Every structure is written in C-alpha cells, then in structure tokens.
Amino acid sequence: MAAAFLYCVCQVGAEAALKREVSARRPELRPAFARPGLVTFKAEGAAVDADQDPGSPLVRAWGASLGPAADHEAVFRALRGACPKGQAIRLQVFERDRWRPGEEPAGFAYGAAAAELRARLVAAWPEDLALAEGEAAAAGEWIADVILGEEGEPWLVGHHRHVGRRSAHPGGRIPVAEAPEAPSRAYYKLEEAIAWSAAPLRAGDVAVELGSAPGGASYALLRRGLAVHGIDPGAMDPRVLAFAGPEGPRFTHHACTMGQVQRSDLPRDLHWLISDVNLAPQIALQTLRRLGARPRRALLGVLCTLKLDDWKALRHLPGWLRQIEAMGMIEVAVTQLPRNRMELFAYGLTAAGVARRGRPAVAAAAP
Ligand SMILES: C[S@@+](CC[C@H](N)C(=O)[O-])C[C@H]1O[C@@H](n2cnc3c(N)ncnc32)[C@H](O)[C@@H]1O
Incomplete structure (x- = not known):
C-alpha cells in the first residue's frame, strides 16, 4: 500500500x-x-x-x-x-x-x-x-x-x-479487563504480554517468575490456573500466597535473590520462564538461561520484560534477542506494550510452544 x-x-x-x-x-x-x-x-x-x-x-x-x-x-x-x-x-x-x-x-x-x-x-x-x-x-x-x-x-x-x-x-492498545484486586500493575503488563504474543499458557502449566513481588503477574498466572514459583527477596501479596486451586496453594515463594536459586530448587517440568526483575536484561537473561537450560523438555516459552536504563540501551536489543533464541526458542519477537514504561517485552517460543499454539512460527522480528 x-x-x-x-x-x-x-x-x-x-x-x-x-x-x-x-x-x-x-x-x-x-x-x-x-x-x-x-x-x-x-x-x-x-x-x-x-x-x-x-x-x-x-x-x-x-x-x-x-x-x-x-x-x-x-x-x-x-x-x-x-x-x-x-x-x-x-x-x-x-x-x-x-x-x-x-x-x-x-x-x-x-x-x-x-x-x-x-x-x-x-x-x-x-x-x-x-x-x-x-x-x-x-x-x-x-x-x-x-x-x-x-x-x-x-x-x-x-x-x-x-x-x-x-x-x-x-x-x-490491548484491552485488558480491570482487576482492581490485582496486587500490582504488572498484572496488566502480563495480560498484555500474553495477548500480544499469543503465548499458549494453559491451566496446569508450571511457571517460574524472576522478580515476582508483590505479585501482579503471578496473580494473572494463578488466575489462569498455572502453578507459579516466584523468586524475589521482596514480600509477596497475601492474596498471591493464599491463592489455592482445588489441589491446594499454587504459589511457591523462593524468598531470595535469583542468583541463590538452584535448578534443583525448581520442578523438573517447567513450562514457562518469566522475568520482570528490575535488573539489566543481560543479567536477567543469563539467569533465565541457567534455570531453563536443557534438559527442560517441557519448556514452552520465555516471557521477559527488558528493563532499559535509557533509550540508548536499545542498541543492545539484537544481542538480548539472540540470548533468548539461544534458549532453544524458534520464534522470538519484541515490542513495547502499552503499559511498559522504560522497558520492552520480548518473548520466545520453543517448537513445542509453537505447536501448542497451532499457528506456524513467524520469522524472528529481531532488528
Ligand atoms: C518490577 S518489580 C516486579 C513486579 C512483579 N513482577 C509483580 O508482578 O508485582 C521488580 C522486582 O525485582 C525484584 N528483584 C530485584 N533484584 C532481584 C534479584 N536479584 N533476584 C530476584 N528478584 C529481584 C525486586 O525485589 C522487585 O520486586
């Protein structure tokens, strides 16, 4: 046109x-x-x-x-x-x-x-x-x-x-229904992220979130029926800690820094790696890679907020996207969501994630 x-x-x-x-x-x-x-x-x-x-x-x-x-x-x-x-x-x-x-x-x-x-x-x-x-x-x-x-x-x-x-x-502007009870605006960011990426999260999946406190994003995941391992030395909102499904509480708090968490502290079958940690993206991505490294056969994807110090940090974006790809993702894309502040949202899907979504992988949108 x-x-x-x-x-x-x-x-x-x-x-x-x-x-x-x-x-x-x-x-x-x-x-x-x-x-x-x-x-x-x-x-x-x-x-x-x-x-x-x-x-x-x-x-x-x-x-x-x-x-x-x-x-x-x-x-x-x-x-x-x-x-x-x-x-x-x-x-x-x-x-x-x-x-x-x-x-x-x-x-x-x-x-x-x-x-x-x-x-x-x-x-x-x-x-x-x-x-x-x-x-x-x-x-x-x-x-x-x-x-x-x-x-x-x-x-x-x-x-x-x-x-x-x-x-x-x-x-x-991605419509997200108001959830006034959500512990933080990260709830809306994650809902926008899921809508934009069409990441096929399902009830019963297991997610790990780096930087989970106070818990807006975890709350969004719990509401969708996922079990969540949140890693953050900060306090989690009591509603998140108490959130229970038919089989009991579904949130596990690792109240420490992400560097202190070992792979063995997490369930073997992890489906989603999520990060909203307010640290430099390369550090968050290194930890995602360490925790998500093979053999994580169940892994379906990575949803990651990339915090920017300033707009000049955009020059590092191609490298960050390559880091996501290197985690075994066959589809990687990045955007600035309506509710992102000085940050971007990037996701990756594994071949299994793409297959579950039921739509072929789109070429990586790496700049
Ligand atoms: C933007 S807030 C996260 C908001 C959260 N995702 C939510 O849904 O409410 C960033 C979080 O990163 C956490 N954080 C900073 N450094 C960390 C580290 N090394 N390990 C784990 N969490 C860290 C902070 O404690 C803070 O709670």
Missing part, C-alpha cells in the same frame, strides 16, 4: 528514540509532524509501502497518514480519496498517549473520548463508503484510523491494511 506520509504511535517520551530508530532503518523516511505519543514521517521521493513494518519495537501501531481533519466531512473526504472503492472499511478511533504509562491522572482511562467520537462518525457515515461492523481488525481488512489528541486539536486521519504482526486493536 503506497503512502506519502506514515504515522506511528508510541508511548510518551519515546518519540525522539522512535525517530532515530526508524530513520536509521528506513532512510527513505524523514520525520515530519509530531505530538506526544505520535510521530509522522514523510517519504523522500517516491511513496513508501505503508504495509512494511517501520522496524522499531517502540512503534505500537502505524499506517499511512492522510493528514488532519477538523470535522466528520474532512474524515470522509480523506477516506474517499485513499480507500479502495466498494471494499468495507473498519473504523478504528483511538487516543494517542498523552502521559507516560502509569502517570495518567487518577481515574483516567483511554477509550471514552474515542468511543464517543466513533459513535458520532458511525452515525454520520456516508452511504458511498462501506463500513464494516465492529472495531477489531481481521486479516487483510482495510482500517480507517482516526487519532485524537487534546480537546480542540484536529484529529489525524490514517488508514492501513491489517497485515503482518499488527495489533487487531485500535492504536495497538
């Missing part, structure tokens, strides 16, 4: 790093208009292929940018000029990030303003443009994107085809 401009959305604070990353990998793109959480690029010379991944894990969603629109008619005009005639368009309206993740005003959640505008656009939708029902994208569909910012700011209109590893959700 040819485009003269691209838009990319990302977390607030990542814009400059995203520009550097995309400009380095796609020299035909030159940074243009930007707002917090939103960067556009102009194609130098000929139009660029908007289907092609811009090549940075900081890009949560992207598409062809059709320019600003101040009213409904301007949105429809832009779409008429760009979308193929006679093909249904799926409308995705979303808000660009306006605060760093976790720093939103108390009680604020993205989505209300977008839902309201979407309803107004649908009500005014013209007959000459076919509209697909619903928001979540299916493979190959054409999506109209309308991006909201501050009140009074023109919307940005874009469009894209739902191909490749794009999120099906507007702006790549």
Whole structure:
C-alpha cells in the first residue's frame, strides 16, 4: 500500500528514540509532524509501502497518514480519496498517549473520548463508503484510523491494511479487563504480554517468575490456573500466597535473590520462564538461561520484560534477542506494550510452544 506520509504511535517520551530508530532503518523516511505519543514521517521521493513494518519495537501501531481533519466531512473526504472503492472499511478511533504509562491522572482511562467520537462518525457515515461492523481488525481488512489528541486539536486521519504482526486493536492498545484486586500493575503488563504474543499458557502449566513481588503477574498466572514459583527477596501479596486451586496453594515463594536459586530448587517440568526483575536484561537473561537450560523438555516459552536504563540501551536489543533464541526458542519477537514504561517485552517460543499454539512460527522480528 503506497503512502506519502506514515504515522506511528508510541508511548510518551519515546518519540525522539522512535525517530532515530526508524530513520536509521528506513532512510527513505524523514520525520515530519509530531505530538506526544505520535510521530509522522514523510517519504523522500517516491511513496513508501505503508504495509512494511517501520522496524522499531517502540512503534505500537502505524499506517499511512492522510493528514488532519477538523470535522466528520474532512474524515470522509480523506477516506474517499485513499480507500479502495466498494471494499468495507473498519473504523478504528483511538487516543494517542498523552502521559507516560502509569502517570495518567487518577481515574483516567483511554477509550471514552474515542468511543464517543466513533459513535458520532458511525452515525454520520456516508452511504458511498462501506463500513464494516465492529472495531477489531481481521486479516487483510482495510482500517480507517482516526487519532485524537487534546480537546480542540484536529484529529489525524490514517488508514492501513491489517497485515503482518499488527495489533487487531485500535492504536495497538490491548484491552485488558480491570482487576482492581490485582496486587500490582504488572498484572496488566502480563495480560498484555500474553495477548500480544499469543503465548499458549494453559491451566496446569508450571511457571517460574524472576522478580515476582508483590505479585501482579503471578496473580494473572494463578488466575489462569498455572502453578507459579516466584523468586524475589521482596514480600509477596497475601492474596498471591493464599491463592489455592482445588489441589491446594499454587504459589511457591523462593524468598531470595535469583542468583541463590538452584535448578534443583525448581520442578523438573517447567513450562514457562518469566522475568520482570528490575535488573539489566543481560543479567536477567543469563539467569533465565541457567534455570531453563536443557534438559527442560517441557519448556514452552520465555516471557521477559527488558528493563532499559535509557533509550540508548536499545542498541543492545539484537544481542538480548539472540540470548533468548539461544534458549532453544524458534520464534522470538519484541515490542513495547502499552503499559511498559522504560522497558520492552520480548518473548520466545520453543517448537513445542509453537505447536501448542497451532499457528506456524513467524520469522524472528529481531532488528
Ligand atoms: C518490577 S518489580 C516486579 C513486579 C512483579 N513482577 C509483580 O508482578 O508485582 C521488580 C522486582 O525485582 C525484584 N528483584 C530485584 N533484584 C532481584 C534479584 N536479584 N533476584 C530476584 N528478584 C529481584 C525486586 O525485589 C522487585 O520486586
């Protein structure tokens, strides 16, 4: 799909790093208009292929940018000029990030303003443009994107085809049902991670989590029916410690640093290795590798938060992904999840993990 401009959305604070990353990998793109959480690029010379991944894990969603629109008619005009005639368009309206993740005003959640505008656009939708029902994208569909910012700011209109590893959700914002009882926001991070990676976790699996306290991620795993070995010298939330299935408590706390845990302290059949430890990724990955090293025949995958000191640390990413691959993973990919802060999420699946998921491995998305 040819485009003269691209838009990319990302977390607030990542814009400059995203520009550097995309400009380095796609020299035909030159940074243009930007707002917090939103960067556009102009194609130098000929139009660029908007289907092609811009090549940075900081890009949560992207598409062809059709320019600003101040009213409904301007949105429809832009779409008429760009979308193929006679093909249904799926409308995705979303808000660009306006605060760093976790720093939103108390009680604020993205989505209300977008839902309201979407309803107004649908009500005014013209007959000459076919509209697909619903928001979540299916493979190959054409999506109209309308991006909201501050009140009074023109919307940005874009469009894209739902191909490749794009999120099906507007702006790549993965919906996770509220769980106010979860011990920490890591609950939401892990739920987003599972949704994005499509990691096939099942009740009865055994997971080890490095950096498990206070227990949001462990809580998400326990709720899904997994048994969890959490390694952290910090205190675990009592709800996690007390979480019991029909066969009794399912959480085991190794209240020590990960360096003090021996392979023999963990069950032989481990299915998932998870890390959210707030240490340099190479250290976390070394420990995952030590604890997960063969023979771990049951191992299905690794889900790992990679903590960054600053955006410059992105230069180490190819090496970190190779470390994950070296754990026997045949599919490895990385992104910045909506709720990730100065961190990325990477996962790997073994051949058994891919087989259980039931969809062929996608090529490693290592930059
Ligand atoms: C971001 S917090 C983890 C949040 C947690 N995953 C949750 O779901 O609530 C990072 C954790 O890493 C732990 N940590 C730091 N160094 C560690 C080490 N060497 N071994 C184990 N845990 C460590 C800290 O105690 C802290 O609880």
